[in-house]
Amino acid sequence: MAPQPPKPLPANATIGILGGGQLGRMTALAAAPLGYRCHIYDPDAAGGPAAQVSAAATSAAWDDWAALDAFAKTVDVVTYEFENVPMATVDYLMRRVPVRPGPMALEVAQHRVEEKSFARDQGLETAHYWGVTTLDELIDGLAAVGVPSILKTCRLGYDGKGQIRIDMDTSLSKVWDDLGSDDAILERMVRFTTEVSVIAARGLDGEIACFPVTENSHEDGILRRSVVPAQIPDGVAEAARHAAETLIEALDIVGLLAVEMFVTEEGEVLVNEVAPRPHNSGHWTQNGCATSQFEQFVRAVTGLPLGPTDILFETEMLNLIGDDVDAVPGHLRDPAAHVHLYGKAESRPGRKMGHVNRRLSLRRGS
Numbered sequence: 001m002a003p004q005p006p007k008p009l010p011a012n013a014t015i016g017i018l019g020g021g022q023l024g025r026m027t028a029l030a031a032a033p034l035g036y037r038c039h040i041y042d043p044d045a046a047g048g049p050a051a052q053v054s055a056a057a058t059s060a061a062w063d064d065w066a067a068l069d070a071f072a073k074t075v076d077v078v079t080y081e082f083e084n085v086p087m088a089t090v091d092y093l094m095r096r097v098p099v100r101p102g103p104m105a106l107e108v109a110q111h112r113v114e115e116k117s118f119a120r121d122q123g124l125e126t127a128h129y130w131g132v133t134t135l136d137e138l139i140d141g142l143a144a145v146g147v148p149s150i151l152k153t154c155r156l157g158y159d160g161k162g163q164i165r166i167d168m169d170t171s172l173s174k175v176w177d178d179l180g181s182d183d184a185i186l187e188r189m190v191r192f193t194t195e196v197s198v199i200a201a202r203g204l205d206g207e208i209a210c211f212p213v214t215e216n217s218h219e220d221g222i223l224r225r226s227v228v229p230a231q232i233p234d235g236v237a238e239a240a241r242h243a244a245e246t247l248i249e250a251l252d253i254v255g256l257l258a259v260e261m262f263v264t265e266e267g268e269v270l271v272n273e274v275a276p277r278p279h280n281s282g283h284w285t286q287n288g289c290a291t292s293q294f295e296q297f298v299r300a301v302t303g304l305p306l307g308p309t310d311i312l313f314e315t316e317m318l319n320l321i322g323d324d325v326d327a328v329p330g331h332l333r334d335p336a337a338h339v340h341l342y343g344k345a346e347s348r349p350g351r352k353m354g355h356v357n358r359r360l361s362l363r364r365g366s
């Protein structure tokens with residue numbers, strides 16, 4: 001007998017989301033048209049971006065086992081919108097309800113050395129790197145990796161936080177003290193021509209669909225702008241897609257995997273970071289793609305078939321960071337623009353307040 005396709009969750013089922021930020025918000029908004037409800041779990045869930053648009057929210061600590069028990073009883077599947085959920089929380093929930101993606105993806109994505117060595121084990125390229133836990137190892141690492149290089153904390157770094165550049169004249173003991181962590185990675189500074197990312201989705205039946213390669217510009221480690229299609233040769237795009245497909249399969253993910261990569265002058269594709277969840281560089285899909293990354297995420301974790309990933313419009317995504325939100329009235333007057341705000345009460349420098357997706361042109365041939 002032919003294998004039966006996996007059964008999707010019925011409409012009206014509830015998706016539990018660990019994490020209460022903007023990615024949870026946009027996932028909950030995408031779940032609604034498919035008939036699903038969302039229950040947010042986060043120590044600061046109450047009134048946050050995701051809770052504002054969800055059927056239920058629990059504000060409790062990651063190790064509040066009674067609260068996790070109660071949460072598990074109300075949901076049909078659990079996923080997460082950020083990758084720093086403690087592993088013990090995920091282990092606890094997994095014994096009560098399916099958690100998608102599973103723990104391997106989280107474990108790898110939570111640690112920069114794990115992430116790079118996992119990518120290399122799959123035959124993919126990364127920047128030269130060296131795991132560093134002491135000042136002596138930093139000195140050895142610098143001899144191996146060379147300058148300029150960049151020292152990063154292995155865990156909990158995001159948007160360029162926990163990163164220090166090292167040049168010839170940098171004092172290593174000062175850098176080591178400033179980093180304030182004894183679990184770090186030293187990476188050779190890559191002279192990239194382009195930064196790109198690919199978001200892949202994998203369904204419950206193992207089907208994989210990649211979104212088109214996105215070209216990204218960062219400032220001070222924070223994503224500012226993404227544009228599709230990426231202006232890169234076909235062979236480079238193919239290598240980027242291959243990296244995402246290889247990693248999502250190897251990590252046995254049901255859900256999404258975002259893979260950030262550097263493209264060098266020689267056309268090499270180096271894996272920099274992975275995230276097993278929706279990603280800022282995929283926000284353009286909300287208005288420029290046949291299926292948004294958030295809908296695709298919901299489809300994957302609930303067992304629905306994946307949606308098409310064709311580009312509808314050449315699109316740019318601009319992050320609204322800090323005071324950038326003051327420009328929203330202007331964006332609203334632009335007929336090519338779609339504004340997405342995250343419902344954050346207070347704007348602070350460096351804080352992502354929303355984004356704008358702007359149509360650049362109709363896709364040629366469409």
Ligand code: AMP
Nearest residue numbers: 127150159160187188189190218221273
């Ligand atoms: P990350 O937190 O690793 O995603 O780094 C944030 C940004 O810093 C990247 O998107 C790059 O723009 C820059 N960056 C990080 N690592 C490197 C590296 N090894 N070489 C060059 N630029 C880097």
